[in-house]
Amino acid sequence: MSVVRLASTARAAAKSVQSSSIDACLDTIIKGDCVAALERLPEKSVDVIFADPPYNLQLDGDLHRPDHSKVDAVDDHWDQFDSFAAYDAFTRAWLLAARRVLKPNGTIWVIGSYHNIFRVGTSLQDLGFWILNDVIWRKTNPMPNFRGRRFQNAHETMIWASRDQNAKGYTFNYEALKAANEDLQMRSDWLFPICTGSERLKDENGDKVHPTQKPEALLARVLMASTKPGDVVLDPFFGSGTTGAVAKRLGRHFIGIEREQAYIDAAMARIEAVEPADAKTLKIVAGKRAEPRVAFAVLLETGLLKPGTLLTDAKRRWTATVQADGSLAVGGEQASIHRMGARVQGLDACNGWTFWHYEEDGELKPIDTLRAEVRKQMAAAGA
Amino acid sequence: MSVVRLASTARAAAKSVQSSSIDACLDTIIKGDCVAALERLPEKSVDVIFADPPYNLQLDGDLHRPDHSKVDAVDDHWDQFDSFAAYDAFTRAWLLAARRVLKPNGTIWVIGSYHNIFRVGTSLQDLGFWILNDVIWRKTNPMPNFRGRRFQNAHETMIWASRDQNAKGYTFNYEALKAANEDLQMRSDWLFPICTGSERLKDENGDKVHPTQKPEALLARVLMASTKPGDVVLDPFFGSGTTGAVAKRLGRHFIGIEREQAYIDAAMARIEAVEPADAKTLKIVAGKRAEPRVAFAVLLETGLLKPGTLLTDAKRRWTATVQADGSLAVGGEQASIHRMGARVQGLDACNGWTFWHYEEDGELKPIDTLRAEVRKQMAAAGA
DNA sequence: CGCTGGCATGAATCAGGCG
């Protein structure tokens, strides 16, 4: 095991990591196995841990897009486990080691997907951590489900937990978050894009350096919520170093642990280039659309429209029946409000919201009226 | 244990639930413990299970410690562990019993919060269920966090799982969901208000009948996504009967299991009042998968294509000759329309119906046009 | 220089019928 020190933050070099002081490890990347590295750190020395452990994806075979291109899957050796039992053993080992280095009032964040997050949450609870929240990262631009056999997997889950049930003194910057969120409490569902574009680290071939690089905006909110300036943030699966980059920018210290030299090299160069700056990355993603999208099905699900209701165009030339599944039926055919509007008119496209009308008090009103009703409710959720 | 039958759906009364037939239980509420009730139902008889299990360890009778002893702080950790172990045992018991009554291609939904959902997900995986998605119910109007010590808990988590890893034939109305969602595939994060107003059941004192009544809109999307009309939906923690009310409205059968007579009474009255949707409006949008298969040879047999006809791709890069046996010939090689389409392009797979074109009036048209013609004839013949 | 259309790609547990 060795300590990789960033030149810009160099201090007195340590030949080996001493248990007596955490200072020697600040703003460094420790190369090695995460449990072994954690065990050599002093206990109760870290304010917050952010961990992005392997997800144990269990992929089998290739997946192709409808255009026949191959999906570049996460098939790295570090994501391979023989069984749930093996994954659980791995999880308990690193969580136990992580808990030792956490200060009594420290908190831990772990991110995962449905493949692993339930195992992680169970282990956290079994080891004595106390869950404070689960937080949903909603992706603005998730990968589609190409085969149409499931819902589009459009989120990941983070668990935020304190070291102990009775730890009351953990850091939570409630007022700052509220002020940054239009004076509303910060909710447990966050909306951010996935990491793409210039933020995404690429190698000399233009390939992504790390398959699962997290967006800095996500880490920024995590650190702004649960740390204070000068706090020590540890990331036991450092990868491409997002945690370190954001910690440096926000004036927090980081400690990274990583096994792969290629990731360490990339992370070092990345963090070197970080300019400690203002907190503009915390800016909330307002969404690119002025108005949130509303599924027609919501009108049925919420009872604003009932299956069997007849819709017509403004001049009553065509009539369609609302189906329970959220489609419209005309003469035995079923399609979405938009496609059916286009079809009856013989057009390529049509805005079903303004084309189709329902009758109320003898008056024809566009179903867009009902959409406005739904949006009023949605506005409260900051959707 | 007794069966509570709704008057409007009365059948021959059964003194006790027989394992020989599920029909006697349809559209009824079984009073009793959920594991015992499940064990008396016939195996592989239910299409979908929706479960909203209890998670408050202190309020659930089965989960009380036998001696009701008060533990001091030192023992807290072990107390938690005991509680979690008891909850896990409870969870495994009902999930195992539920899995037995589920059809091989059935699916299960379980809803919970961070208090219990990780235990549930782990148990599901350990018992052999295969998680298809976790789905987030985002609340438009969640309760605030009054202490300001955590994020506002603005969502709940649902897990959707098939009975087995290799069960591929489960119901997922992909096309219908997409049509009802602005022609975009349905995501894993859903936005709905919590159950309030006139939908919320109140007793004679104006108090809510059930503490965790779920909104009908949520159940409507669950059932529209994963069931077909006439399917059997079982809810082992029936409570105020939202599952039953929505199932009746959408033309699905329900089976409820509930211990508390007060909940049963309220649920019965509620479901009685539900007006079922017209059967015609329940028809679900079908995708191309549901279309009957057409052998390419039929185009030859019906004379829509003749042997010797030349087919090309849309850009006329390749040309193939239609053989009398229903294969395509290119440069001395013969293969199916799909294989040959893949071969000339150097791909693993290809949909020959959309790849190969014939010329008519100087215009290139995909042979899929001819397949549509055949299907129209088949439909007219009532095939 | 700006606009547009084509192309690439992201933590993915991604098929079903028939013989």
Added chain:
DNA sequence: GCGCCTGATTCATGCCAGC
């Protein structure tokens, strides 16, 4: 149950080439 064959299936975004 296994093997073979058919043939269905994608959203948001960034980048680049071409005009």
